[in-house]
Amino acid sequence: MRTLIVEDDFTSRLLLQSFLAHYGECHIAVNGTEAVAAFRAAQESGQHYDLICMDIMMPEMDGQTAAQEIRALEEARGALSTDGVRIIMTTALDDVKNVIASFKALCDAYLFKPIDTGMLLGHIKEMHLI
Amino acid sequence: LPADVKDVFNADRLLARLMGDNSLARQIVAGFLKDAPQQLLILKSRLDAGDALGARMQAHSLKGAAATVSAEALCTLCSEAQEAAAAGELTRVRALLPRIEEQLNLLKATLTQSGWI
Numbered sequence: 714m715r716t717l718i719v720e721d722d723f724t725s726r727l728l729l730q731s732f733l734a735h736y737g738e739c740h741i742a743v744n745g746t747e748a749v750a751a752f753r754a755a756q757e758s759g760q761h762y763d764l765i766c767m768d769i770m771m772p773e774m775d776g777q778t779a780a781q782e783i784r785a786l787e788e789a790r791g792a793l794s795t796d797g798v799r800i801i802m803t804t805a806l807d808d809v810k811n812v813i814a815s816f817k818a819l820c821d822a823y824l825f826k827p828i829d830t831g832m833l834l835g836h837i838k839e840m841h842l843i
Numbered sequence: 844l845p846a847d848v849k850d851v852f853n854a855d856r857l858l859a860r861l862m863g864d865n866s867l868a869r870q871i872v873a874g875f876l877k878d879a880p881q882q883l884l885i886l887k888s889r890l891d892a893g894d895a896l897g898a899r900m901q902a903h904s905l906k907g908a909a910a911t912v913s914a915e916a917l918c919t920l921c922s923e924a925q926e927a928a929a930a931g932e933l934t935r936v937r938a939l940l941p942r943i944e945e946q947l948n949l950l951k952a953t954l955t956q957s958g959w960i
Contacts, residue, residue, distance in 0.1 A: 723878040724908035728861075728871045772900055805907060827910040829860045830867075 714842045716740070716764045717755075719748040719779065720803070721771045725828065729766055729803075732830050736843050737763075745774025749782045752798070756786060762798050763842050766833075767820070769804045769812075776802055777814055784819045799840045803828060850916045851946070851953045857913035872959055875912045879947055882908065883940075886924070890937055898936055899928035905943075917946045 714737035720726040721743050733739050740762075742748040748767065755762055765783070769776040780800055787797040800820040804812055812823050822836045837843055849855070854868075861867050882905050889897035906921035920943050927935035954960045 722904045722907045722911075723882075724871055724875040724911045727874040728867070728911055731867055731870055732861075770900065770903055772897075805903070805910075826907055827860060827913070830864070831860075831862045834862075 714738075714763045714837070715755075715760065716766065717742060717748060717751055717762045718766050719743075719745065719771070719776065720766070720768045722768070725768070725803070725826065728828055728830075729833075732833065733764075733766070736837070744771045745776060745779030745782075748776075748779045749774070749786070752783050753786060756790065764837065764840070765798055765800045766824075767800055767802050769802055776804075780820050799842060801833070801836055848953060848957075851914065851949050852957075852959075853913040853915050854957070854959070856915075860913070869959065872912050872954060875908055875914075876951060876954070876960065879905070879908065883943065883947070886936075887940065890933055890940075893933065895928055895931050895933060898933060899925055902928055902936065914946075914950050917943065917950060920946055 716733050716737060716739045718726060718729045718733065718739055719742045720729060726741060730739050730741065740751055742751050748765070752762065752765070767776040767780055780802070783800070784797065802812065802820045802823040803826055804823060805826050821840065824832060824836070857868050858865065882901065886898060886901045886905065889901050902921050902925035906918055906925055909918035909921055920939055924936045924939045924943065927939065951960070
């Protein structure tokens with residue numbers, strides 16, 4: 714499983730990276746702009762990501778916009794979102810409006826922060842990524 | 844641990860959230876303590892620049908980090924700072940800074956006493 718972790722907070726990033734490293738290669742982006750660039754580079758090199766864990770509230774470009782741009786890149790290559798990368802949005806509890814908007818931006822699941830690794834693992838299994 | 848200590852650092856909740864992985868818990872607690880002072884400095888610089896949106900984002904980020912390590916009282920203070928910044932009340936955010944610093948020091952002391960660091 715190749716994962717892109719998109720998270721501006723160091724501690725949350727450390728948690729996701731340490732946990733997900735057990736299941737495969739993990740790359741890091743600290744905002745939406747970096748995430749879209751990393752996704753595009755992976756697409757061009759043919760080394761696709763299986764999973765993106767995407768924070769919503771980030772500087773420069775937020776997670777929803779980045780998810781929309783990633784889906785647009787997939788669509789430009791003819792991939793349907795159901796066949797594309799799995800995106801889990803991670804969000805604070807006070808951000809419910811954004812969660813609804815995230816589903817419109819075609820994410821596959823969401824996780825409330827602070828991250829519960831058992832719940833994260835549950836989503837990854839449901840998505841048949843491991 | 845007494846209730847007020849659990850408010851500073853809730854080890855039970857942290858471990859429950861990490862499927863009981865003590866090693867991962869220690870790793871993120873250590874990472875948080877190393878990073879938090881730097882994040883607090885960034886929050887101060889956003890306030891000095893009168894940047895309400897930047898202060899809000901930074902308080903949000905600190906809140907998330909504190910929640911990640913189950914530093915619950917610190918998380919509450921950062922949440923208050925985030926709300927104050929969102930309302931453009933930067934004086935209120937500034938007034939919260941000493942309490943945030945104090946809570947961070949209390950967290951360090953609690954973690955030291957309980958053998959977490």
